[in-house]
Amino acid sequence: xxxxxSGQFKKSYREDQAILPIRQDRIGIAVIIAVAFGGVPFxxxxxxxxxxxxxxxxxxxxxxxxxxxxxxxxxxSLGTGAFLAVGAYASYKLMTSFPxxxxxxxxxxxxxxxxxxxxxxGLPSLRIKGFxxxxxxxxxxxxxxxLFNKVGWFYNDxxxxxxxxxxxxxxxxxxxxxxxxxxxxxxxxxxxxxxxxLVAKNLVRSRVGRTWMAIRDMDIAAELIGIRxxxxxxxxxxxxxxxxxxxxxxxxxxWLGAVEAGEAFNIDQSFLVLFMVIIGGLxxxxxxxxxxxxxxxxxxxxxxxMVDGLGMTAVSAKHMxxxxxxxxxxxxxxMEPHGLARLWRLGKEKLRRWPFPY
Amino acid sequence: MIFFLETVIxxxxxxxxxxxxxxxxxxxxxxxxxxxxxxxxxxxxxxLTLVGVMEKFGVSAWIAIPVTMGVMIIVAYLVDxxxxxxxxxxxxxxxxMATIGLAYVLEGVGDxxxxxxxxxxxxxxxxxxxxYLLDNYNLYIEKLEIVAAVVAAVLVVVLAFFFQxxxxxxxxxxxxxxxxxxxxxxxxxxxxxRIVWSVSGFVALVAGIMWGSKSGVQFSLSLIALxxxxxxxxxxxxxxxxxxxxxxxxxxxxxxxxIYAGPxxxxxxxxxxxxxxxxxxxxxxxxxxxGEKIIERV
Numbered sequence: 001x002x003x004x005x006s007g008q009f010k011k012s013y014r015e016d017q018a019i020l021p022i023r024q025d026r027i028g029i030a031v032i033i034a035v036a037f038g039g040v041p042f043x044x045x046x047x048x049x050x051x052x053x054x055x056x057x058x059x060x061x062x063x064x065x066x067x068x069x070x071x072x073x074x075x076x077s078l079g080t081g082a083f084l085a086v087g088a089y090a091s092y093k094l095m096t097s098f099p100x101x102x103x104x105x106x107x108x109x110x111x112x113x114x115x116x117x118x119x120x121x122g123l124p125s126l127r128i129k130g131f132x133x134x135x136x137x138x139x140x141x142x143x144x145x146x147l148f149n150k151v152g153w154f155y156n157d158x159x160x161x162x163x164x165x166x167x168x169x170x171x172x173x174x175x176x177x178x179x180x181x182x183x184x185x186x187x188x189x190x191x192x193x194x195x196x197x198l199v200a201k202n203l204v205r206s207r208v209g210r211t212w213m214a215i216r217d218m219d220i221a222a223e224l225i226g227i228r229x230x231x232x233x234x235x236x237x238x239x240x241x242x243x244x245x246x247x248x249x250x251x252x253x254x255w256l257g258a259v260e261a262g263e264a265f266n267i268d269q270s271f272l273v274l275f276m277v278i279i280g281g282l283x284x285x286x287x288x289x290x291x292x293x294x295x296x297x298x299x300x301x302x303x304x305x306m307v308d309g310l311g312m313t314a315v316s317a318k319h320m321x322x323x324x325x326x327x328x329x330x331x332x333x334x335m336e337p338h339g340l341a342r343l344w345r346l347g348k349e350k351l352r353r354w355p356f357p358y
Numbered sequence: 359m360i361f362f363l364e365t366v367i368x369x370x371x372x373x374x375x376x377x378x379x380x381x382x383x384x385x386x387x388x389x390x391x392x393x394x395x396x397x398x399x400x401x402x403x404x405x406l407t408l409v410g411v412m413e414k415f416g417v418s419a420w421i422a423i424p425v426t427m428g429v430m431i432i433v434a435y436l437v438d439x440x441x442x443x444x445x446x447x448x449x450x451x452x453x454x455m456a457t458i459g460l461a462y463v464l465e466g467v468g469d470x471x472x473x474x475x476x477x478x479x480x481x482x483x484x485x486x487x488x489x490y491l492l493d494n495y496n497l498y499i500e501k502l503e504i505v506a507a508v509v510a511a512v513l514v515v516v517l518a519f520f521f522q523x524x525x526x527x528x529x530x531x532x533x534x535x536x537x538x539x540x541x542x543x544x545x546x547x548x549x550x551x552r553i554v555w556s557v558s559g560f561v562a563l564v565a566g567i568m569w570g571s572k573s574g575v576q577f578s579l580s581l582i583a584l585x586x587x588x589x590x591x592x593x594x595x596x597x598x599x600x601x602x603x604x605x606x607x608x609x610x611x612x613x614x615x616x617i618y619a620g621p622x623x624x625x626x627x628x629x630x631x632x633x634x635x636x637x638x639x640x641x642x643x644x645x646x647x648x649g650e651k652i653i654e655r656v
Contacts, residue, residue, distance in 0.1 A: 132640055136640060138633055275458075319470045320466065323467055323470070325459075325462050326463035330456055330460065333448075334441070337445075
């Protein structure tokens with residue numbers, strides 16, 4: 001009754017091709033964005049912002065990137081951790097080499113650097129696919145992390161081997177460094193992520209996105225209708241790495257503040273982002289957000305209930321967390337292999353008739 | 359020269375260890391097309407269970423090993439009942455993710471049951487250097503590594519016999535060849551999967567014993583699964599001899615590169631050398647040394 005599109009006529013092609021053709025969707029998204037910008041930072045305390053919302057939003061950006069590659073272009077990558085690291089180290093080098101550079105530009109340029117690296121490691125995708133490609137991207141994972149640990153230039157030869165983010169301002173508000181206020185960083189991240197989610201949404205509806213999907217669905221057929229596999233796959237790797245690189249830069253500068261390549265960006269990160277994409281829904285922009293929030297919230301919620309609620313020790317809670325995480329992933333894959341985004345779509349179908357199904 | 363020989367031989371022995379894990383992958387991949395990321399964790403789980411049974415009940419290895427094997431068979435049945443059964447006809451990536459989930463579960467269960475501290479696995483395998491080779495040829499080779507090589511050889515022979523001569527083995531090969539055709543002549547696909555997962559549980563147990571005796575039973579054992587991947591690429595995903603040869607090449611290449619190229623480009627290149635080698639190999643021969651030719655142009 002409330003979610004019913006009858007009476008909403010499209011009078012022009014413009015209206016017909018809008019991102020959100022249904023009025024209720026437009027209102028819903030507007031409300032969500034308004035709450036995210038105006039409500040969340042003032043209702044929630046700093047802990048929730050720092051531990052849940054900021055990482056979830058940043059990881060949503062990474063998941064968006066990986067979703068472009070895996071969900072839209074059908075190329076499996078297990079090198080996400082390494083590409084996050086490339087973004088992080090690129091931003092570190094940019095911030096220390098050019099202290100005057102605007103922070104927004106730093107993030108964008110880190111994404112650019114990562115895009116170049118990603119395209120290089122995407123080259124094997126032209127000859128191999130499936131699991132073979134996954135192993136090829138694993139090579140990137142191990143090689144890049146090793147490089148960052150070994151070559152002193154990347155971490156300016158400091159004794160600890162760690163990199164730490166110098167404080168930076170955007171529009172007079174401090175964004176990075178220990179003195180940054182969570183609300184300011186949250187709003188910065190949110191603006192960034194919202195903007196690039198919109199870009200991604202439009203990108204996958206455009207010619208570029210359609211060529212990606214054609215390659216995903218059947219590469220030979222796509223080639224026959226005149227899509228060039230080389231360009232298509234490399235743009236997918238490039239755009240995907242661009243997003244992942246920006247996320248990596250933000251993980252380092254905004255969320256963690258100080259990282260060490262082997263610890264913060266190991267293979268577990270690759271799997272974490274891949275889980276976000278799969279649980280959220282392959283080939284869905286909304287799914288990337290849902291998956292990221294789910295995968296960030298769940299361990300925190302599990303830990304809270306088990307350590308504080310049930311009085312378990314931290315160690316056994318950690319083991320329990322592993323089991324529950326594994327079981328949840330399995331249950332999810334079995335019940336709904338298409339992810340949370342699919343559940344949302346089914347919900348919308350139900351909602352159209354609710355509360356009078358007949 | 360002696361030093362080079364020692365490097366090569368210790369590389370070969372390490373390669374045998376990789377091959378032990380890789381064989382488990384190949385078995386499952388051939389029969390069900392599932393890429394089983396949990397193979398390394400299965401080895402860890404088997405070793406943990408073995409140590410746990412020996413410690414808790416104070417029994418000798420000869421009783422503990424069959425008990426552990428029983429546990430691995432139960433695991434295989436549970437995997438089939440709770441996971442594979444529901445995921446028939448899903449795309450490979452979903453199945454792959456499911457095995458990652460399985461890896462988490464097995465790891466957590468193993469830790470909860472037996473604790474997560476590093477354990478010493480001692481089932482009476484010889485350790486230390488071989489005196490005979492040290493005295494006569496001045497070669498330093500661990501006895502354990504020789505045992506591992508012999509065990510791997512025996513394992514391959516047993517598996518080859520099992521696949522070539524027994525009724526079940528023939529059914530397994532039929533399934534590996536063509537699922538549909540195998541089904542149509544009355545081979546139970548699920549029965550085969552259970553057997554294959556049990557067999558790879560057995561292989562995981564053997565690998566777990568070897569690795570556990572070598573470096574203690576600990577979490578890092580599950581990471582050898584990642585080392586087995588380039589081995590598979592080199593040897594081909596569907597070939598058991600390929601897994602052995604690939605393992606040997608990776609093992610030797612790694613050790614030689616670490617010792618002779620390491621000083622120039624930095625240490626710890628063992629971490630990625632295998633992958634780069636596999637990557638280079640992929641570009642030349644995507645199906646691996648012994649894999650079935652993939653007649654498909656990308």
